[in-house]
Amino acid sequence: xxxxxxxxxxxxxxxxxxxxxxxxxxxxxxxxxxxxxxxxxxxxxxxxxxxxxxxxxxxxxxxxxxxxxxxxxxxxxxxxxxxxxxxxxxxxxxxxxxxxxxxxxxxxxxxxxxxxxxxxxxxxxxxxxxxxxxxxxxxxxxxxxxxxxxxxxxxxxxxxxxxxxxxxxxxxxxxxxxxxxxxxxxxxxxxxxxxxxxxxxxxxxxxxxxxxxxxxxxxxxxxxxxxxxxxxxxx
Ligand SMILES: [Zn+2]
Numbered sequence: 001x002x003x004x005x006x007x008x009x010x011x012x013x014x015x016x017x018x019x020x021x022x023x024x025x026x027x028x029x030x031x032x033x034x035x036x037x038x039x040x041x042x043x044x045x046x047x048x049x050x051x052x053x054x055x056x057x058x059x060x061x062x063x064x065x066x067x068x069x070x071x072x073x074x075x076x077x078x079x080x081x082x083x084x085x086x087x088x089x090x091x092x093x094x095x096x097x098x099x100x101x102x103x104x105x106x107x108x109x110x111x112x113x114x115x116x117x118x119x120x121x122x123x124x125x126x127x128x129x130x131x132x133x134x135x136x137x138x139x140x141x142x143x144x145x146x147x148x149x150x151x152x153x154x155x156x157x158x159x160x161x162x163x164x165x166x167x168x169x170x171x172x173x174x175x176x177x178x179x180x181x182x183x184x185x186x187x188x189x190x191x192x193x194x195x196x197x198x199x200x201x202x203x204x205x206x207x208x209x210x211x212x213x214x215x216x217x218x219x220x221x222x223x224x225x226x227x228x229x230x231x232x233x234x235x
Contacts, residue, residue, distance in 0.1 A: 003028045003062045004215050005035060006166050007042065008159060009049045010141040020052035022142060024157055024166050025215060029065040029117070036069050053126075055080045055142070057168025058151040059089040060114040060189070063215065067118050078126045082146070085153030086127055090120050095151060101194050104187040114189050128155065147203065149196030150185055156203075163210035164222055170199050171228065173217040180223040182231045185216075197235045204232035 006024040021043065027035045043051060051074050057063055059081070067079065079089075087093035095116075096109040128136050133146040133155065143158040147170040156167040169189070175181040184196055203209065204225070211222030 002216065002218060003031070004213070004217060005031075006213065007039070008142060009046070010052075010139050013139045017139065019049050021046070021049040022138065023051060023054045023070075025057055025063040025168065026054055026066040026070060028062040032066045032069050035066045036073060039070075040073070051077055053078055053080050053138075055144075055155070055157050056085065056089065057156065057166070057170075057215065058154040059085050059116040059118075060095075060151065060169070061117050062114065063168065064089070064116050064118050067120065071120075071124055077124075079120055079124055080126045080128065080144075082133070082148075082153030082155050083127050083130050084148065085151060085155075086125070088116055088151070088153075089118070090122055090125055092119050095191065098152065098191045100191050102187045102190070105190060105193075108188040145203075147199045149192045149194070149199045150190050152191060154199075158208065160208075163208060164213055165203065165206075165209045165211070166213045166215075167203065168215050170196065170203065171212060171214045171223075171231075173214050173219060173223055175219060180219070180227045182214075182223060182227050184235075200228065200235060201232045204229040 005027050008022045010020050012019045081089055100106050128144055133144040136144040141160055145156040145158055147156040148154050150169045156165050158165050169185045171182050172185050173180050173182055190196055209225050213222045
């Protein structure tokens, strides 16, 4: 399945702040060159929006592969992650060390193909403390949302101007055609299925989300929140 990344322009909110760009997630290893190239072309065309942050939904390898390259090319950027994801992205902890709540995860976890291949220096990281997610808002443009379950510190990011929730692997859209087909991510890759279900129910109850944008999605433009509500009712 494809793995999306998202680039957001964050306009300045006052005369004392300046505009910048945020990248959400950093792609599969097969995307590193094309992501780096597309990013540099875009930033050259929009010098008023320099890249300042990479927000990580979680540390699985297909969301983090370009980080070493990006930190080399843009040494000033900071990687924003949840406190509960910090051990996996900075300290080298493996997701297979987690106790999952499904037999499938427990059975397959040593074979996980999703382990992060990157280990960041702590100087390159900004940590969002547990409980502080919804208080963390970037210039009225992006709000942090806790959506743990898929991994212990999975985050989503709400693009406030469009009411779009970029939700990483909290959900996936398996539809090949236009009609969305939302589902939970595979149990083999999900540490806590019960937390993921609660997360989906919480997303479905939000009044500030009109669309969700899963990382694994064959379509473009997002999935209406009504589809999340339909799924939540079936869980
Ligand atoms: Zn994942």
